[in-house]
Amino acid sequence: MNKLGFLLVLAIFSCSPKKSSLTIATAANMQFAMSALVEAYEAETGTDCEIILGSSGKLTAQIQQGAPYDLFFSADTKFPEALQASGNTIGEPVIYAQGQLVLWSMKENLLVSLDQLSSKEVSHTALANPKTAPYGLAAEEVLKRLNLYEANESKFVFGEGISQVNQFIISQAAEMGFTAKSVVLSPNMSTHDNWITIADSLHSPINQAMVILKNDRGLGKEAEAFATFVRSEKGLSILRNFGYR
Structure with a gap:
């Protein structure tokens, strides 16, 4: 192969896209x-x-x-x-x-419990949109099963998904919120341990x-x-x- 041919082959391989x-x-x-x-x-x-x-x-x-x-x-x-x-x-x-559902708060002095959702200390509760987010659907099932949905509906703030729910909780725009256990166990959140696991019996698996x-x-x-x-x-x-x- 002459020098021109070698350079042509080299150029072809150099321009070949990497596998996606x-x-x-x-x-x-x-x-x-x-x-x-x-x-x-x-x-x-x-x-x-x-x-x-x-x-x-x-x-x-x-x-x-x-x-x-x-x-x-x-x-x-x-x-x-x-x-x-x-x-x-x-x-x-x-x-x-x-997955496992948890109720989480970034307010250190706030007692996290399902009963607390109805208290005056909680003005906003975050959950994911039940229509598009399975963890939101599970949270909705819990609230309805315990007859907490209608009584607290005016407090609910809905995130498009768990990520937005986490933003509501971390910013304390919501005093409490329902998220995934994998979030509170993540390395950057593991020190914020004001959360409880919701019993599996209260929602569909x-x-x-x-x-x-x-x-x-x-x-x-x-x-x-x-x-x-x-x-x-x-x-x-x-x-x-x-x-x-």
Whole structure:
């Protein structure tokens, strides 16, 4: 090969695009756990991953509209099943964890309890939109089961998802709020321990499912490998550390 031909080949390879990173649509309750999973997976495999956060309902709508995501980690089973029914998935949804609901406050001197929601000390209670966020639906079930919903409805402030609920609580725009246990166990929140776990018997199980998405990005094998990692003992250990069952 002459010098001109060599330089041409070198230019072609230099301009070749790198393989796209794995794009993981993730329910907001999984923000910190997913970051830990991705960090461990990238260190182990060298595969680049990008996390897209949102409420499960909003992410589902984006996927149905053609968003180029490779995997979807929902906060429930309903939304992944809807994507399977609409032909947007490869294979069936797989439950990867069961989440836990907590009631949390950043006010150190405020007693956190379900009964306290009706007190004068609490003017605002934050919960995620029950229509798009499974943890919001679970909170709504708890409040209705204990006959606390109608009596306190004027106090409710609704976040689009858990991330916005957390903002309401951390800023103390809401004295208390319902969020995921994985949030209060995250490293940057673990010192703020004014929270209680809500009994599972008060709401439907928060079974969280993941699914590999159908697209033309050519990363099906990489997506399956990440899904397998999450189900491995190392992946499950990370999930347990964030309060998932």
